[in-house]
Amino acid sequence: xxxxxxxxxxxxxxxxxxxxxxxxxxxxxxxxxxxxxxxxxxxxxxxxxxxxxxxxxxxxxxxxxxxxxxxxxxxxxxxxxxxxxxxxxxxxxxxxxxxxxxxxxxxxxxxxxxxxxxxxxxxxxxxxxxxxxxxxxxxxxxxxxxxxxxxxxxxxxxxxxxxxxxxxxxxxxxxxxxxxxxxxxxxxxxxxxxxxxxxxxxxxxxxxxxxxxxxxxxxxxxxxxxxxxxxxxxxxxxxxxxxxxxxxxxxxxxxxxxxxxxxxxxxxxxxxxxxxxxxxxxxxxxxxxxxxxxxxxxxxxxxxxxxxxxxxxxxxxxxxxxxxxxxxxxxxxxxxxxxxxxxxxxxxxxxxxxxxxxxxxxxxxxxxxxxxxxxxxxxxxxxxxxxxxxxxxxxxxxxxxxxxxxxxxxxxxxxxxxxxxxxxxxxxxxxxxxxxxxxxxxxxxxxxxxxxxxxxxxxxxxxxxxxxxxxxxxxxxxxxxxxxxxxxxxxxxxxxxxxxxxx
Numbered sequence: 001x002x003x004x005x006x007x008x009x010x011x012x013x014x015x016x017x018x019x020x021x022x023x024x025x026x027x028x029x030x031x032x033x034x035x036x037x038x039x040x041x042x043x044x045x046x047x048x049x050x051x052x053x054x055x056x057x058x059x060x061x062x063x064x065x066x067x068x069x070x071x072x073x074x075x076x077x078x079x080x081x082x083x084x085x086x087x088x089x090x091x092x093x094x095x096x097x098x099x100x101x102x103x104x105x106x107x108x109x110x111x112x113x114x115x116x117x118x119x120x121x122x123x124x125x126x127x128x129x130x131x132x133x134x135x136x137x138x139x140x141x142x143x144x145x146x147x148x149x150x151x152x153x154x155x156x157x158x159x160x161x162x163x164x165x166x167x168x169x170x171x172x173x174x175x176x177x178x179x180x181x182x183x184x185x186x187x188x189x190x191x192x193x194x195x196x197x198x199x200x201x202x203x204x205x206x207x208x209x210x211x212x213x214x215x216x217x218x219x220x221x222x223x224x225x226x227x228x229x230x231x232x233x234x235x236x237x238x239x240x241x242x243x244x245x246x247x248x249x250x251x252x253x254x255x256x257x258x259x260x261x262x263x264x265x266x267x268x269x270x271x272x273x274x275x276x277x278x279x280x281x282x283x284x285x286x287x288x289x290x291x292x293x294x295x296x297x298x299x300x301x302x303x304x305x306x307x308x309x310x311x312x313x314x315x316x317x318x319x320x321x322x323x324x325x326x327x328x329x330x331x332x333x334x335x336x337x338x339x340x341x342x343x344x345x346x347x348x349x350x351x352x353x354x355x356x357x358x359x360x361x362x363x364x365x366x367x368x369x370x371x372x373x374x375x376x377x378x379x380x381x382x383x384x385x386x387x388x389x390x391x392x393x394x395x396x397x398x399x400x401x402x403x404x405x406x407x408x409x410x411x412x413x414x415x416x417x418x419x420x421x422x423x424x425x426x427x428x429x430x431x432x433x434x435x436x437x438x439x440x441x442x443x444x445x446x447x448x449x450x451x452x453x454x455x456x457x458x459x460x461x462x463x464x465x466x467x468x469x470x471x472x473x474x475x476x477x478x479x480x481x482x483x484x485x486x487x488x489x490x491x492x493x494x495x496x497x498x499x500x501x502x503x
Contacts, residue, residue, distance in 0.1 A: 076306035077220045079316055085219060085301065086294060086320025088229035089376045091327050092369040093170070094291025095233065098328055099335025099343040101287040105280025107336060109273045112281060116288055117325055117332070124292035125321040127449040127478055129314050131295060132302040134452050136310070142299050143448070144387045150455040159448070160384040162440055163296050167381035168417065169436035174374045175421035178205060181367040188354060199422045205371065206418045213375035214382070214410055219297070219304050222375055229372030232365035237327050239362045240334045240347075248356070249338055258352040267340035283496070286489045290437045291328060292321070295445050296380025378414075385409055434497070438489025446482025450475040 077085070102108055108116075131143060138149040143163060148156040179202035190196045213225060248255050249265055256264060302313050335343055339350045348366060351359035391406050453475040457467040 077304050078306050081223050082316040083319045084230050085226045087323050088226040089294040090324040091233045092373045095331040096347045097287050097345045098332035099347050100345045101284035102332045102336050103341045103343050104283045105278035106268050108281045109276035111274050112277050120288040120292050121321050121325040125317045128295050128298045130449040131298040135299040142383050160387040164384040166440040170377050171417045172420050174370050175417050181363050211414050214378045225372040229369040232369035235365045236362045244334050244338050258355045263350050265339045286492045290441050293441045434493035439486045442482045442486035446478045450478030
């Protein structure tokens with residue numbers, strides 16, 4: 001496909017290439033520095049050997065306390081905090097586009113739509129629990145460690161690079177969205193000057209808020225910001241319900257005079273149907289696949305849960321994913337009830353820009369929720385980046401040199417994300433990030449957990465243990481379904497871009 005046909009600005013592509021090249025150079029240089037320091041310090045080699053001692057051919061399914069847990073058992077979070085973190089991780093990027101996906105094709109029937117929300121929420125929650133189980137059985141602290149134990153250390157870099165790229169792309173979208181929404185709000189107050197400039201507003205938020213949060217050592221330090229993020233999510237959800245109930249955007253309302261033609265609410269006849277599936281249902285499926293994505297933090301969440309047991313962790317997942325499903329259903333149905341087939345991929349764009357004060361507050365709330373979710377997304381990036389750099393990840397006591405290199409890597413990654421986000425708005429990066437999110441998101445959320453679980457069960461079978469048939473069947477379904485969804489997601493993203501819509 002030609003770049004001109006897909007309406008991609010050449011500067012956007014160049015910026016992506018430059019920033020990814022910059023990141024790779026940082027990784028290579030830091031890796032050489034790390035290797036040199038290891039070779040000059042024999043004791044560090046022994047530390048690495050002891051850290052990787054459990055990753056041997058003599059696989060044992062017996063659970064022992066990980067090094068992370070033994071050194072940092074005091075750095076834990078309670079059940080309620082973990083549930084809040086999960087909600088703050090899932091909802092900001094997942095709740096706004098669902099009304100648009102539901103409306104495509106006329107719309108999807110209520111029963112299939114609700115069934116898809118339930119299916120994807122359940123499958124994603126299960127696969128996230130599966131990653132925690134795999135880490136527990138292999139005594140690993142991250143997804144790359146699980147892969148190294150079950151598949152081999154030679155190919156671990158592929159897993160870490162995939163997770164890094166996924167989280168890097170999502171952080172760019174978060175940062176671009178923050179720049180768009182806060183600069184728009186700031187320009188209302190400051191008509192001119194630095195505070196009205198998008199690059200300055202985004203840089204100030206990144207340096208003053210996002211970077212300090214990204215440098216925090218563990219997820220337990222993000223309890224307050226996650227709570228603020230959930231408050232923004234709840235306000236935005238109830239705002240949509242309130243606007244529907246009070247009829248502010250109903251037919252004949254004076255508020256409609258402030259909307260452009262494509263934003264005027266309109267619905268097909270009948271407005272709702274119980275049973276219907278069409279091409280638009282595939283768009284909704286693609287959005288739901290990305291909406292329930294938080295698997296890059298699955299093992300970190302398990303590690304930091306106080307009195308962590310499979311039962312407690314699964315209960316937190318049920319509460320977190322259950323709440324997210326409720327938010328998604330409400331936003332999908334009330335968003336469509338408000339604007340019908342005119343619903344935009346970013347639903348808040350449907351509301352009057354300045355005349356609707358509560359909508360401006362909702363934009364501020366969503367922007368705050370994105371800011372609070374950013375460090376949770378970056379935590380997955382940081383873990384993968386530390387594995388690629390052969391650095392000890394957060395929560396481990398490292399040498400001064402290790403800590404300096406880790407801080408430098410974090411600052412470099414945040415700076416690269418900021419550089420792209422300053423150049424591009426969220427619509428400018430929608431195609432590239434849509435492809436990254438749909439393809440790598442499906443791989444990380446479904447294909448990888450299912451495949452790793454099949455390898456674990458194969459080893460158990462070789463050791464004379466039996467595996468439940470339903471677990472084998474579900475793992476095969478995750479691998480096959482995830483692969484199909486990745487292909488469909490890529491196709492839908494390209495088709496949507498060609499049709500002139502942005503996610």
